[in-house]
Amino acid sequence: MSDTTPSSTAGPVVLDVWCELQCPDCHSALDDVRALRARYGDRLDIRLRHFPLEKHKHAFAAAQAAEEAFEQGQGWPYVEAVLARTERLAERGEPVLVDTAAELGLDAEEFETALIDGRHILIVDADQAEGKAIGVTGTPTYVIDDQRLDGGKSQEGLRERIEEIADRVLAQ
Numbered sequence: 001m002s003d004t005t006p007s008s009t010a011g012p013v014v015l016d017v018w019c020e021l022q023c024p025d026c027h028s029a030l031d032d033v034r035a036l037r038a039r040y041g042d043r044l045d046i047r048l049r050h051f052p053l054e055k056h057k058h059a060f061a062a063a064q065a066a067e068e069a070f071e072q073g074q075g076w077p078y079v080e081a082v083l084a085r086t087e088r089l090a091e092r093g094e095p096v097l098v099d100t101a102a103e104l105g106l107d108a109e110e111f112e113t114a115l116i117d118g119r120h121i122l123i124v125d126a127d128q129a130e131g132k133a134i135g136v137t138g139t140p141t142y143v144i145d146d147q148r149l150d151g152g153k154s155q156e157g158l159r160e161r162i163e164e165i166a167d168r169v170l171a172q
Contacts, residue, residue, distance in 0.1 A: 012045040013169045015162060018131050018141040019079070020052050021062035022090060027083040029140040029151055032159040036166075044166055048079060050127040051139050058093045060124060065097040065111055067120035072106045145169050 017033060019026045036044060048066065052059035062082055069078030081100045082089065089096045094115060102108035114120060134143065138152030144165045151158050 012043050013040075013144065013166050014045045014047060015166070016047050016049045016143040018049045018051040018127075018136045018139055018143070020050070020056060020059045020139040021066060021079065021082045022056035022059040022086050023053070023083075023139045024086050025138075025152060025155070026140045027086055029155055030080055030083055032155065032162075035159060036162060039163070040166060040170075043170060048075065049131065049143075050124045051131045051136055051141070052124065052128065053139065056090070058089050058097075061094050061115055062089065062097055063124040063127075064115060064118070064120040065094075065101070067123050068111050068114040069101065069104075069106060071120075072110070074104055074106055077104055078106070 015036065017029075019029075033046060037046060048070075050063035050066070052063050066075060066079050066082070069075045078100065081104060082097065085096055085100065097115070098108050098111050101111040131141070135148060138150065140151040140155075142149040142151060142158065142162060144162055145168075147165060149158050149161055
């Protein structure tokens with residue numbers, strides 16, 4: 001006997017945020033990310049996707065450090081803290097990543113080791129390759145319900161557009 005009633009346990013809507021942690025525009029986008037998190041809670045799965053740009057020499061290391069922070073259970077707080085320090089990261093480089101981890105009570109020695117042994121490089125490389133494959137050219141770029149929204153040039157109206165799409169998908 002099979003149950004033919006539609007399932008109301010569909011998972012959350014996924015919002016991929018293609019981001020680079022040395023990018024001032026990504027720092028500006030945090031307000032939108034926070035607002036979306038507050039509005040939708042666990043109905044919207046906001047996933048950080050890495051897209052380090054060559055023009056920012058510490059972005060690749062920052063992406064690896066963010067993965068270590070997620071592994072240690074403090075991914076988004078770490079991402080927000082690093083994005084608040086984009087200028088300092090540009091000036092001082094990797095020590096800022098380790099210092100930020102220590103300030104948040106994370107295992108800073110493990111961050112140093114992760115940056116040396118490259119344990120998170122494959123995740124960052126895979127994100128970057130996928131981003132290029134779907135047409136990401138700058139950050140931040142959002143993908144929700146297979147629609148790509150480029151925030152690299154302007155954040156104007158993007159949160160509203162994301163909300164329209166999320167509301168439509170959640171109503172289905």
